[in-house]
Every structure is written in structure tokens, then in C-alpha cells.
Amino acid sequence: MTNKITFIGAGNMASAIIGGLIDSGVTPADITATAPRESELDTIRTRLNIQTQTDNNAAASQADVLVLAVKPQIMRDVCEALSDTVKQRNPLVISIAAGLDAATIDQWLGGDNAVVRCMPNTPSLVGRGASGLYANARVSDAQRDVATHLMEAVGIVEWVEEEALLDAVTAVSGSAPAYFFLMLEAMEDAAVKLGLPADTARRLAIQTALGAATMAQQSDKDPATLKQNVMSPGGTTEQAIQHMEDAQLRTTIADAMQACAKRAQAMSKELSGH
Numbered sequence: 218m219t220n221k222i223t224f225i226g227a228g229n230m231a232s233a234i235i236g237g238l239i240d241s242g243v244t245p246a247d248i249t250a251t252a253p254r255e256s257e258l259d260t261i262r263t264r265l266n267i268q269t270q271t272d273n274n275a276a277a278s279q280a281d282v283l284v285l286a287v288k289p290q291i292m293r294d295v296c297e298a299l300s301d302t303v304k305q306r307n308p309l310v311i312s313i314a315a316g317l318d319a320a321t322i323d324q325w326l327g328g329d330n331a332v333v334r335c336m337p338n339t340p341s342l343v344g345r346g347a348s349g350l351y352a353n354a355r356v357s358d359a360q361r362d363v364a365t366h367l368m369e370a371v372g373i374v375e376w377v378e379e380e381a382l383l384d385a386v387t388a389v390s391g392s393a394p395a396y397f398f399l400m401l402e403a404m405e406d407a408a409v410k411l412g413l414p415a416d417t418a419r420r421l422a423i424q425t426a427l428g429a430a431t432m433a434q435q436s437d438k439d440p441a442t443l444k445q446n447v448m449s450p451g452g453t454t455e456q457a458i459q460h461m462e463d464a465q466l467r468t469t470i471a472d473a474m475q476a477c478a479k480r481a482q483a484m485s486k487e488l489s490g491h
């Protein structure tokens with residue numbers, strides 16, 4: 218990819234995507250990241266060999282692709298301060314902020330911009346990301362391809378044609394690494410109570426999660442069938458699964474994802490004012 222990519226914000230999500238991009242072969246010198254403090258940038262520059270800047274406008278003035286990766290709560294100030302540069306440079310804008318719609322981002326940047334909204338997740342760092350993408354009407358087919366190419370460098374990409382569906386994407390993949398990490402935490406704790414050393418328990422739980430996800434990805438069987446295949450009648454797994462069903466685990470997961478999507482909608486109202 219020959220595009221110059223600038224990340225406004227160099228935190229958890231930006232560094233996960235940047236790390237994945239570099240592993241996929243993007244030239245570090247083509248990537249710039251910004252943050253207010255040199256100390257944070259020193260770390261990412263040393264680790265990834267990319268360009269860094271504390272001046273957002275200076276960094277954006279070189280960008281073909283401008284990735285907005287700051288917290289939603291400060292996005293308005295950041296965008297408004299970038300609007301003159303964006304008007305001159307006219308980059309493809311990719312916002313990764315949860316719960317901020319493309320029209321609001323476009324308006325804060327001064328209007329008439331090609332804006333892709335992307336909901337990525339942190340496994341992008343290891344090339345196993347999952348991103349949902351939505352494009353506003355200004356985004357050309359070529360720019361869609363650029364956004365696809367960029368995010369496919371760090372995982373899979375699913376386009377949605379209705380912007381509101383990005384809230385569902387946030388619930389099923391954007392926020393979801395945390396659900397699986399919670400599961401790993403809980404399994405490790407429970408295994409320790411059953412007598413295993415913590416490091417042994419963690420290794421076994423992680424490898425099992427990896428193995429199950431890989432099987433689910435590679436198998437032509439659906440997850441329900443794969444689950445059934447582990448459950449020998451009258452055996453051990455049946456007991457565990459029955460316990461989870463009795464404890465309404467499915468309802469808990471559905472309620473948690475509803476709460477996640479609802480929070481994205483509420484953030485949109487709070488921050489955009491409509």
C-alpha cells in the first residue's frame with residue numbers, strides 16, 4: 218500500500234491496528250501517529266519505527282488516509298481543529314470511534330468529506346481483527362477498496378449498508394474480545410480452585426479457546442453441532458453445559474450485548490446532540 222496513513226490518537230486501538238499493519242508488510246515510514254504527549258509517542262515510535270507527531274494538523278497534512286482514533290468524548294474538539302487541513306488535503310477519513318455517526322464526524326470536519334466508519338477490535342494487533350465498516354455517500358468505490366485493504370491487513374472486514382448496524386457490530390466484535398478475556402479469567406480462577414497451578418490453568422484455557430475458535434472457523438459444522446460433539450451422553454461436559462443453561466448464560470450474553478449496543482446509541486445522542 219503506498220498511501221500515507223495518519224492515526225490521530227496512538228492509544229490501545231490505534232497501536233493494535235498499526236502493529237498489525239506493520240506485521241502485514243506496510244512500510245512503517247508510511248504511518249504517522251499523533252498524541253498530545255511525547256512520552257507516549259516515544260514508546261510507540263521505538264517499538265514500531267513509525268513517524269510520530271504531537272501536532273495533529275502537521276500529521277494530517279501528509280495523509281491520504283486519516284484514521285481518527287481518539288476517545289469519542291474528545292472527537293469534536295479534535296475534528297474541528299483539523300477541519301482546515303482536511304479541507305485542503307481531502308483525505309479518506311476513517312473514524313474508529315464507538316457511537317459517533319459519519320454525518321456528525323463529517324460535520325465537525327467541515328462537511329463534504331468521504332467518511333468511513335469502522336468498528337475494529339484489539340485482536341487486530343495479532344492479525345486476527347474483525348472490523349465492521351460503513352461508508353457515507355462521498356466515499357468512492359476506490360476509497361472503499363482502500364478501507365477494505367487497510368483493515369483486511371489486520372483481520373476480516375464486513376461492510377454494513379445501514380449505519381445503525383455498527384452498534385450491533387460493536388456488541389458482537391468491537392467490545393467482544395473483553396467477553397472472551399472475562400471467560401479466560403473466570404476459567405483460570407475456577408481451575409485454580411480445582412487445584413491446578415494458575416499458569417498451567419491459563420495455558421490450558423487459552424489454548425482451548427484458540428482451538429475451539431479455530432475449529433469453529435474451519436469446520437463446516439455449526440457451533441451447536443461442535444458443542445454437541447464434545448458432550449458425551451451421561452458424561453462430564455453435559456453437566457457443565459447444563460449448569461450454564463440453567464444459569465441462563467445465553468440470556469446474560471444477549472442482555473450484555475443489548476446493553477453494549479444501547480450504550481453506543483446513547484453515546485451518539487450525548488455527543489452529537491441529535
Ligand SMILES: NC(=O)C1=CN([C@@H]2O[C@H](COP(=O)(O)OP(=O)(O)OC[C@H]3O[C@@H](n4cnc5c(N)ncnc54)[C@H](OP(=O)(O)O)[C@@H]3O)[C@@H](O)[C@H]2O)C=CC1
Pocket residue numbers: 225226227228229230231251252253254257273286287288289291295313314315336337338339391392
Ligand atoms: N479499545 C478498543 O478495544 C476499541 C476502541 N475503539 C475506539 O477507538 C478509539 C480509541 O480508543 P482507545 O484506543 O481504547 O483509547 P486510548 O485512550 O487508549 O487512546 C486514545 C489516544 O488518543 C490520544 N489523544 C488524546 N487527546 C488527543 C488529541 N487531542 N490529539 C491526538 N491524540 C489524542 C491519547 O493520548 P493520551 O493517552 O496522552 O491522552 C491516546 O493515545 C475510541 O473512539 C474507541 O471508541 C473502537 C473499537 C475497539
Ligand SMILES: O=C(O)[C@@H]1CCC=N1
Pocket residue numbers: 315387391392
Ligand atoms: O468500550 C468501548 O467504548 C470501546 C469501543 C468498542 C471497544 N471498546
